[in-house]
Amino acid sequence: LEGIRIAYLGRSGKLTGLVKSIKNVPEEDRGQVGILINEAKNTIIEEIANKKNSFKISPREWFDPTI
Known part of the structure; x- marks a missing residue:
């Protein structure tokens, strides 16, 4: 996700270029x-x-494998 954000919104991103x-x-x-x-x-x-x-x-979905 961070790569997508950088690709489009980063300093050299596509939208920044636009x-x-x-x-x-x-x-x-x-x-x-x-x-x-x-x-x-x-x-x-x-x-x-x-x-x-x-x-x-x-928290409800969290699973503790040590139990």
């Missing part, structure tokens, strides 16, 4: 492009958080 290249988008389209990039970023962050939470084990 944000940097927004200056090449025509001015009248920048707002819409920015909104789409931010939506994608928020979706990625949310999905990574959801997946991390699904890996956590609740």
Whole structure:
């Protein structure tokens, strides 16, 4: 998961590259492009958080093999 986060949101990530290249988008389209990039970023962050939470084990599911 961390690798995915870095690949898309890291310093050299794909979305970071899109944000940097927004200056090449025509001015009248920048707002819409920015909104789409931010939506994608928020979706990625949310999905990574959801997946991390699904890996956590609740106390009820915890198994003690020494018992």
